[in-house]
Amino acid sequence: MNPFNPAFGRKPEHFVGRDHVISEFSAALEDPNSPWRTTILIGIRGSGKTAILSDIQKFDNQKKKITVNVTATDDMLNNILSEIYRKMPKSIKKSLPSISDISAFGIGVKFIESKDVPNFTNSFRFQLTKMLDFLKQQKIQIIFLIDEVQKHSEDMRNFVTTYQHIVRENYDVVLLMAGLPEAISSVLRDRVLTFLRRANRVTLENVSVKLVQLEYFESFNTANKKLSLKLSQDAAQATFGYPYLIQLLGYYLWQISGSRVTPKNFKEAVVRSKVELFRNVHELILDSLSPKDRDFIFAMSHDDVESNFSDIVERMGKKKNYISNYRKRCLEAGVIKATGYGKISYTLPYMKEFLEENCNPNQLR
Ligand SMILES: Nc1ncnc2c1ncn2[C@@H]1O[C@H](COP(=O)(O)OP(=O)(O)O)[C@@H](O)[C@H]1O
Ligand SMILES: [Mg+2]
Missing domain, CATH: 1.10.8 (Helicase, Ruva Protein; domain 3)
Incomplete structure (x- = not known):
């Protein structure tokens, strides 16, 4: 049996070089004061974000823990609620107020206390806290695992605001979220999400x-x-x-x-x-970049290992300030990295070779 499997989102049979992240996060589960209890994983495609989240799922149903694994794309809040509901011990489910609005696929949970429910009972925070109260009695910890964090997401704002409250209210919760560098930067800039700026950030570089x-x-x-x-x-x-x-x-x-x-x-x-x-x-x-960002990336492909920013400016024949902007965007997207004063290189292996094969020579002049 081939022990290697190049499928995205799959936990590798053997992890190479991520012991530190996994052990620190695992230790944080037992340590209410660990800064790792709110951790953001940042990495380009294929750097192993989802693999780490899947590994942490091993704690699900163990030693009074529930993992809630969702992607930040569709209907995140409802998925969080229904995931917790699904994984709750039966004894707790029985004590919950009656449930309405379970959609055809069992997704979407709403609790009602009486027939004339005030509107706030439909809020995410209310419903989450409701379930957490029961879980708290049994000392059950919730591990939130949120993959594919997106820019400008109303759901994310709602979730993080709620999470911040429940942390303050001393519920036993931890959060590990993961996203592309660009998406995470944008989330960290969000006015509503300032809480996350204090979170522990881990950039997933290449392993040894x-x-x-x-x-x-x-x-x-x-x-x-x-x-x-x-x-x-x-x-x-x-x-x-x-x-x-x-x-x-x-x-x-x-x-x-x-x-x-x-x-x-x-x-x-x-x-x-x-x-x-x-x-x-x-x-x-490359597809995810704007044409100008791409020009910048192409202009770097003249160099072997790293490029001098000043050479790129010269090759592109535009003002330095103007070009700086593209450097910044490419850095933020994680496509290039700074390797020294005024020096940059590609983050991905074989980028130069790829561009040479796919390059329109006119773009280089
Ligand atoms: N530390 C690692 N050691 C070996 N293989 C890994 C490691 N992390 C991830 N992989 C493998 O690399 C591929 C991409 O990982 P994935 O978690 O899907 O990346 P991402 O979510 O960052 O795009 C998967 O096949 C996964 O099994
Ligand atoms: Mg992934």
Whole structure:
């Protein structure tokens, strides 16, 4: 069985290099004073955000904990309420006031106390607190896991405001949310969401190549697929520690090879991985940029490892201030990173190669 699986949103069979995040967050569950109790994971596509959230789900139903895992896209508030309701112990459900408005699929829960319900009883905060009161009696903790945080979301405002209140009111709740760099920046700028600015922020960078090498070496050699030290190093290096690529390359190395991995297998696996990487990551990221941001990214592709901002200004032939704006936007989107004074480079491996293959030369002049 191939232990690697390059599917998004899937928990890897073996995590490489995220022990710190997972152990700190896990420890925070037992420590009411830990700053990790409200944590924001920030990372580009394929950096492993969803994988960490899925791992934390292991606490669901354990030692008086309930995890509530939702994405910030559709109907988040209702999904939170119905998820908690679904996971509550039966004994508590019985004591809750009668329920109305369970839609056809069982999504959407509303509690009513009497026939003439005042309007506020329909509010998210009221309904959440209602359930939390019962859970508190039984000392049950709620772990909120919110994936794919979006910009400008009314639901997010509502949720975070409520969360802030319930933290103050000493309910046992923790929050781990994840989003793309751009979305998180916009959420942190939101006037209503200032509470989140004090939250613990974790940027998911690439993991250590050395750890990837160990993972490859062990996974193959313990499964009777011989992988030399040299090839395990080359393969690890080729991933640059980018989580999605660790899975992709591992997957193809495994599929292509027989009882021993040859240098030819390695070369082929790299080619195949890049095809998928470009289609599933690079193209989507490029698509999400504005034409001007793209020009900026293209202008960087002249350089090998890193670019001097001043060279980009010259290549683009516009005023420095004007171009600074695009640098800022690309930094915020997580497509590029600052690597030193006035220096920048791509965040994703093989971006230069991708652009060279997909490049309109006119855009470079
Ligand atoms: N720490 C890690 N080590 C190895 N593989 C990982 C790690 N984190 C994520 N992956 C794998 O990388 C791929 C992308 O992860 P995912 O969590 O979907 O990224 P994101 O949600 O940030 O876009 C998945 O196949 C996942 O199993
Ligand atoms: Mg994800």
